[in-house]
Amino acid sequence: MKKKTSIVLTGVGGQGVITAANLLGKAAVNAKVGVFVSEIHGMAQRGGAVVCTVRMGDVSSPLLPSGTADVLMSMEPVEALRNICYVNKKTKVITDINPIIPFTVAVGGEQYPKVEEIFKELSAHAELFTVDALKIAKDAGAIITKNTVMLGALAASGVLPFTSDVLLETILEAVPEKYKDVNKKAFDGGMKAIKK
Amino acid sequence: MLFFFYHTQGNCASFTSMVLMMSEITEDKPGKQILLLGNEAITRGALEAGIDVATTYPGTPASEIADTFSAIAKEATRQNKDPGFYFQYSVNEKVALEVAAAASFCGLRSLTCMKHVGLNVASDTFMTYMYVGCRGGHIIVSADDPYCHSSQNEQDNRYYALFGGAPMLEPTTPQEAKEMTRIGFDISEKLSLPLLLRTTTRLNHARGPITLHALQQPRKKGFFKKDPLLVTVPATARAKHPVLLKQLEEAEKISEKSPFNEIITIGKPKDVGIVTSGVSYTYVKEMAEELNLNVKILKLGMTHPIPRAMCEKFISSCSSLVMVEELEPFLENQFKQLAYDIGADVKIYGKSTGHFSRLYEYTPDIVVDAFSKIFKVKTPFPKPIQSTLKAPRRPPSLCPGCPHRATYYAVKKAAPKDTVYPTDIGCYTLGKEPPLEIADVLLCMGSNAGMACGFSVATDQKIISFMGDSTFFHSGIPPIINAVHHNHDVVITVLDNRTTAMTGHQPHPGTPYDGMGRPAKLIKVEDVVRGCGIEHIEIVDPNKIKETTAAFKRAIEFKGPSVVISKSPCILLEVQRKRKAKEEIQLYQINQEICKRCKTCIGRFGCPALYFAEDGSVHIDAAQCNGCGNCAQVCPFGAISAEGTQ
Known part of the structure; x- marks a missing residue:
């Protein structure tokens, strides 16, 4: 059987989902693992929902069939729920716990489900890990490292076909000198959040 | 686009990675592997072919091709260096195509990129350009958008190749996008015809490993040699149309030999064939493997003109054929025509049999579903879960402060x-x-x-x-x-x-x-x-x-x-x-004692930084507020005022 790893990354435009996907792709190239990353730009940037897929190993397609994600990593609870079609019992769902309420709730009268309900639903269908990435990023020294926290958590989940060091090095290569420390702290914080 | 994305709200890490990428993409290190976006790969391919003039009018999903040229040129300008090529955001796609066509008439290599609907704007130029032909290689990139991710329609621009008479290549991966661009210039020059590189969103916005080739020196300046046949008065046009048809015969010979058209076997195939092109190929290959099918796949990279002899031979070797292509039955109809011409006894499955749709973007799910029906096999994947909880829609909206x-x-x-x-x-x-x-x-x-x-x-x-x-x-x-x-x-x-x-x-x-x-x-x-x-x-x-x-x-x-x-x-x-100039960004707050909850700010003005708390009171999310202060102007009770800075 061919070895494949499929990761779905989701969140809200501006949260750094595409950046995270790009860094995973770069890490795979650095580790000499085959990789395809898919992202949708365009109108999604104006605060819309964003989905990226990262597929590694012996893969041909940048997209994955439903129900076959190894990990669903979400920067926002309801975005994890929106992409539940990708999970199966063995999928690890790693999500940040801090909701970003879409304007359709304030203006359009739609409902944002209770966060506990979302988590209940996700854990009924997959293995759920919740991370307060916002707090960990704050503690690390910069809120903008939230996606680095999530990548740390992803690395600790053990599904990546390369070591967490490869990913961390790839991230550190990409950040300016003065942000290396914060990003390292954020990454470590994310890793610890998963290793209970 | 990337610059914008990261600067506004994202991770400063990414901005730097973009700069790093810029230096990577212009590196002359043959054999090195780097991760590139499909669009960036096209730009790299043009650099490896010695591009002289690149033009565009921006449009998703094509934008990053030109933005990458722009970023390279800007960096060169900043360093007082020559980027080696001329680049322009033209006023529209028609002008963009004409600027680059003129460069080609002077013997320079040019590239014009646009989204699919941009080619409608440029189509007047495009159609007669094929009669006139080019001199320096000219690649016209059309970025189609199945599913209308960011477009007003999902037209299939492969018909433009057929309509105008342009040779066409369709890449399946970022690596192939780079190679087709690089080699496409040679094909265009050989045929003296502008070449259509037809891509789709899922290729433009997919990243994959790219193996670099050496960069080629650009020609830089050309010379315009006059020729009365460049002036398409009716008599010239009548003389040029048969020339175009001859050129397309030559193009078909190139197509017959092109390494971009190939047969891939999965399992132990006998007489079942699949014909596919573009990103669909990647789904076909992986899903055929997952379903343990025994099939041969004819993967067409040069889809106009199709390699007639190769296709006829493939049809003759099959008792059934499955056509997998997004949007219109472009190949399917041509294959039916070929099958009729050679009197082949073959069953053709595709859009006309209802197994595939003319709508939207394909996915592995769609392909596996069709295959399981056609080949009567069970899908190996779990049924997708449908949540009982409903997620609120999150469409894009005008930014706070817009x-x-x-x-x-x-x-x-x-x-x-x-x-x-x-x-x-x-x-x-x-x-x-x-x-x-x-x-x-x-x-x-x-x-x-x-x-x-x-x-x-x-x-x-x-x-x-x-x-x-x-x-x-x-x-x-x-x-x-x-x-x-x-x-x-x-x-x-x-x-x-x-x-x-x-x-x-x-x-x-x-x-x-x-x-x-x-x-x-x-x-x-x-x-x-x-x-x-x-x-x-x-x-x-x-x-x-x-x-x-x-x-x-x-x-x-x-x-x-x-x-x-x-x-x-x-x-x-x-x-x-403001951030660059270290100016403060004014924040606004709502005085809950004055607020009458009339909802003017949310219900009529609708800034997404405003929200209702659980008790129904209205608040401004400081993380989203961009400090325009317009909500303070629309509040009829003066409850909103400047307070604090970001």
Whole structure:
């Protein structure tokens, strides 16, 4: 059987989902693992929902069939729920716990489900890990490292076909000198959040 | 686009990685592997072919091809170096194609990239360009958008290749996109025909490992050798059409030998074949493997002209054929024709048998579903879970602090009920969403003002149309002249935010610099409009909502065509400028004692930074607020005031 790893990354435009996907792709190239990353730009940037897929190993397609994600990593609870079609019992769902309420709730009268309900639903269908990435990023020294926290958590989940060091090095290569420390702290914080 | 994305809200890490990428993409290290976006790979392929002139009008999903040329050129300009090529964000796709065609006539290698609908704009040029032919290799990139991720339609531009007579390549992966661009220049030069590189969103916006080839030195300057056959008067055109048909015969010979057309076997195939092209191939290959099928796949990379002999041989070797291609039955119909011509006894499954759709983007799910029906096998994947909990929709919206929102709010205050609002292509189309709901009809770039003219004839309702500044230069000027000449009673609004915002803040003729980062002549919208003969012009700052409302009232009262120029920079650029200049960003707060919860700020103005707390009180999310202060202007009770900074 061919070895494949499929990761779905989701969140809200501006949260750094595409950046995270790009860094995973770069890490795979650095580790000499085959990789395809898919992202949708365009109108999604104006605060819309964003989905990226990262597929590694012996893969041909940048997209994955439903129900076959190894990990669903979400920067926002309801975005994890929106992409539940990708999970199966063995999928690890790693999500940040801090909701970003879409304007359709304030203006359009739609409902944002209770966060506990979302988590209940996700854990009924997959293995759920919740991370307060916002707090960990704050503690690390910069809120903008939230996606680095999530990548740390992803690395600790053990599904990546390369070591967490490869990913961390790839991230550190990409950040300016003065942000290396914060990003390292954020990454470590994310890793610890998963290793209970 | 990437610059914008990261600067506004994201991770400063990414901005740097973009810079790193810039140096990687221009590295002359053959054999090195780097991760590139499909669009970046196309730019790299052009550099490896010694590109001389690149032109575009920005449009998703094509934008990053040109933005990468722009970033390389800007960096060179900053360092006072020659990037080796000339690059231009042209005023529209038609002009972009003509600029690059002229370079090709001088023997230079040129590339023009655009989104699929851009080729409609350039189609007048495109069709006759095939008769005339090119000299230096010329690649025209069409980025199609199945599923309309960011477009007004999902037209299949492969028909343009057939329609005009252009050779066409369709890549399946970023690596192949680079190779097809690099080799495409040679094919174009050999045939003296511009070549269509047809891509789709899922290729443009997919990243994959790219193996670099050596960079080729550009030719830089050419020489225009005159030839009467370049002047397409009727007699020349009649002489050139048979030449084009001959060139296409030559193209077919290239197609027969092209390594981009190949047969891949899965399992132990006998007489079952699959024909596919583009990104669909990647789904076909992986799903055929997952389902343990025994099939041979004819993967077509050069899809116009198709390699007739190769295809006929493939058809003859099969008892059944499955056609897998997104959108229209472009290959399917040609294969049916071939099967008929050779009298083949073959069953062809595809769109006509209902196994595949002419709609939207394909996915592995769609392919596996069709395969399981055709091959009568079970899908190995679990059934997708459908949640009982409903996720609220999260469509894109105008940003907090967007000046368009303020303009729209003022218009709604000024305009009578039943006013018709023709709109156009850009961020401002998002005014369609509640609570503003100020977009009534949209066709294409520049269509707002043309339709405004027609509405003024057909109805007594007031007409106020909207277009952005980049759209104004692209195709908004002729309809204004039309409005003046025919004295149509319309208000045409130019939402002038000093940039091409939607596609990633590219410059346009209204900005004081060009795509290479060089100073450029700034053309003022008001000067152009005045020159067109508009007598009533209002220039307003939309962030002064009362004044803007009054200006629109005057424009509505004016009998005849009037233009309102609503001028305020894109809030994302403004925030970026303030951060760079270390200026503070003013924040706003709601005094809960004064607030009457009348919902004007949320229910009518609709800034996404405002929200209801669980107890029904209204608050401003400091993390989202960009400090425009317009909510303070719309609050009827004066409950919102400046407090604190970001």
